Amino acid sequence: MNFNRALLAAALIAGPAFSASAQDFILVQSTTSTANSGLFDHILPQFTEKTGTEVRVVAVGTGQAIKNAMNCDGDVLLVHSRAREDAFVAEGFAPRRYDVMYNDFVMVGPEADPAEISGMTDAAAALNRIAEAEAPFASRGDDSGTHGKEKSLWKAAGVDQAAASGRWYRETGSGMGATINAAVGMGAYTLTDRATWSSYGAKGDYEIVVEGDPALFNPYGVMLVSADKCPSVKTALGQEFIDWLVGSEGQAAIASFQIGGEQQFFPSAAEEKVGG
Amino acid sequence: MNDGASAFATALALIVSGDPEFLGIVGLSLGVTLTAVLISCVVGMPLGALLAVARFPGRGALVVAFNALMGLPPVVVGLLVYLALSRSGPLGALGLLYTPAAMVIAQTILVTPIVAALTRQAVADLNAEYDEYLRALGADRVETIGTLLWDARFSLATAALAGFGRASAEVGAVMIVGGNIAHVTRVMTTTIALETSRGELALALGLGIVLLAISLGVNAAVMGVRTQAERVGHA
Numbered sequence: 441m442n443f444n445r446a447l448l449a450a451a452l453i454a455g456p457a458f459s460a461s462a463q464d465f466i467l468v469q470s471t472t473s474t475a476n477s478g479l480f481d482h483i484l485p486q487f488t489e490k491t492g493t494e495v496r497v498v499a500v501g502t503g504q505a506i507k508n509a510m511n512c513d514g515d516v517l518l519v520h521s522r523a524r525e526d527a528f529v530a531e532g533f534a535p536r537r538y539d540v541m542y543n544d545f546v547m548v549g550p551e552a553d554p555a556e557i558s559g560m561t562d563a564a565a566a567l568n569r570i571a572e573a574e575a576p577f578a579s580r581g582d583d584s585g586t587h588g589k590e591k592s593l594w595k596a597a598g599v600d601q602a603a604a605s606g607r608w609y610r611e612t613g614s615g616m617g618a619t620i621n622a623a624v625g626m627g628a629y630t631l632t633d634r635a636t637w638s639s640y641g642a643k644g645d646y647e648i649v650v651e652g653d654p655a656l657f658n659p660y661g662v663m664l665v666s667a668d669k670c671p672s673v674k675t676a677l678g679q680e681f682i683d684w685l686v687g688s689e690g691q692a693a694i695a696s697f698q699i700g701g702e703q704q705f706f707p708s709a710a711e712e713k714v715g716g
Numbered sequence: 717m718n719d720g721a722s723a724f725a726t727a728l729a730l731i732v733s734g735d736p737e738f739l740g741i742v743g744l745s746l747g748v749t750l751t752a753v754l755i756s757c758v759v760g761m762p763l764g765a766l767l768a769v770a771r772f773p774g775r776g777a778l779v780v781a782f783n784a785l786m787g788l789p790p791v792v793v794g795l796l797v798y799l800a801l802s803r804s805g806p807l808g809a810l811g812l813l814y815t816p817a818a819m820v821i822a823q824t825i826l827v828t829p830i831v832a833a834l835t836r837q838a839v840a841d842l843n844a845e846y847d848e849y850l851r852a853l854g855a856d857r858v859e860t861i862g863t864l865l866w867d868a869r870f871s872l873a874t875a876a877l878a879g880f881g882r883a884s885a886e887v888g889a890v891m892i893v894g895g896n897i898a899h900v901t902r903v904m905t906t907t908i909a910l911e912t913s914r915g916e917l918a919l920a921l922g923l924g925i926v927l928l929a930i931s932l933g934v935n936a937a938v939m940g941v942r943t944q945a946e947r948v949g950h951a
Contacts, residue, residue: 467814476914481898498814498895512803513813617913641915672803672811 465494466677469506469514471585472615474660475499477635479705483693487684493677501584501615509533509663512670515678518662520633521585525661533670534663538686541694541705542659545589547650548620548637549629557629563653564597571599574608576628580619581611585658590631593655620646633658638699659708662686685709726922727929737899742930745903748816748890749883752823753831756879760828761872764835765861769843779836785829790822791888797822798892814895819903822889827879834875838868870946873938884931904930 474480475497484495498508502519509517510533518540519525529537547566549557555575557566570577579601580587594601601609610628612619616636623630624644632640637648650656662685664678684690686709694705730738767779799805801813801821812818842864850860865872887905894901896910904927911920 472913476910496814496895496897496900498897508802511805512808615913617915620915621912639914642917643915670803672808 463494464492464674464677465496466515466674466681467513468495468497468516468518468681469509470497470499470518471502471505471520472499472617473520473586473633473636474518476615476617477633477639477699477704479635479694479697482697483685483690486693487681487690490689491680491684493680495681501580501582502586502588503583509665510669512665512672515665515674516662516681517665518660519585520658520660521588522659522661524585524588525663528663532666532668534666537661537663538682539708539710540660540662540685541691542657542708543634543705544651544658545586545631545656546634546637546648547629547631548623548646549649550624550627551645551647552627553649554627555629558647558649560650561652563593563650563655566650567593567597567599567601570608570629571597571601571604574604576608576610576626577601578619578623578626578628578630579609579611580616581613582615584616586616586631586633589656589658593631596655635699635704638702638704660705720921722918723921723925726918727925730922730926731929740899741902741904741907742926744816744901745884745905745927746930748819748903749823749880752820752827752883753876753879755820755824756827756831757872757876759824760831760879761835761865761875762861763828764832764837764875765839765865767832767836768839769857769860769864779833782829782833782836786833788826788829789888790826790886791892793822793825794889794892797825797889801893813893814897814901816894816901818893819890819901822893823883823886826886826889827883830879830882831875834878835865835868835872838871838875839864842868870942873942877935877938880934881931884927 470480476499480495480497484497488494498505498514500508502521502524505514505517505519506524506528508514509528517528517534525537528534547557547563549555555566555570555573557569560566567577579590605611610622610626612622614622616632617640619630620632620637620640621642622628624642624646629649662682664675664682665673667673667675685694691707691709694707695703697704764782767775767782797818798813800807801810801818802808803813812821839861846864846867850863855863885905887909890901890903891906891909894903894906896902896906902910904923908920908923908927911917911923
């Protein structure tokens, strides 16, 4: 196949011309919530300044991030879906999981509040009312960490939301921001992590309607991809990043990230408790 | 809508500011797209011309195939290139995933069929006209293709521009194989997608206006060169 060979040759010629720098870098597979909120823009320069290691972040849904890491296309995985993180470790893709930080999910909706759930602190009960009122609800529908949380809440509410797919239950199949966009556009409620909501720029008349339920707790974990599974992993640099992240400096950097004067993520590494 | 009005102001401010991050994104977009279009022309134009003049079994099927490939969905190409370049894929050892080179590969696959199919059509039309003349001169196949490509050069410029339009506008492929990594693989279209998902609609639209302006500039430049060349040619 001359055609393919020509493409490959071209890529090999073009490759070095484009490669950014000789600087060491690691690749982090992470979620849209951490990247879109601006957290990484806040903390990563501090790490790079200290160690000289550049951190390249690919921000996708938790499902895709884990899949990419399983394909060895990342050195470090930072996501928020505890059950799947534990499975990732159990299958030998990472030696262990570290607690990093947490924030919480909130339900947002239009000021008109058609399901009359504003001010509720029981997320499952609120979903029940949405289902009864058949008020539109926008779901990520993308196998992300947020989507997983939402499905577990529907289960707790005893509602078969999938049966209403296409009617009042609308699966956008896209990221958090795009789903908020869609929800605002069609007057639907949606579940979002607080950081993405805080940093979101086109809220319209939307506000937080449900918050404070312990079931809305949203912990993030970080893992080094196993060199046994993926020989290409930069183990030393990746571990250095994780050590920094769960150490006092990284934890303080996470705690100092604010949007509108409010702390967004709360450090939770076991080794050294700092801040919130 | 408020966002629409402020988008123009945002676009203007972006261009005037000369913000290095913004310029880096524009530069990478142009670098990736123009490299992909260049490779596509080098591969696609001779291929298209060969399809126009050569007669061999299966040629008709190949022509239909190339025409159909013009409609390749970028996100599918992105996925295929991802699977090939992934560390667990056949070309994983090259370490090209999440680099601009991967984006060039994906866009080249998208653009080459367009260039080849449009070239084939232009050259086939011309060949119908020139066939006897070239035969009388005793031109061999390479000379024939060379002559036809040169005489079709203005149509070929349009083919290249069509390829440029396709590559500069697509987001599905470069998002998957590039990963939209800040300062490494973030280009105009992936930035627009990111800012939209952040709810920064004015900024997203502003970037869209800049992208449109760049496309306009490239097209105008090619048109200018072409007009100039035609004038010289007829003088």
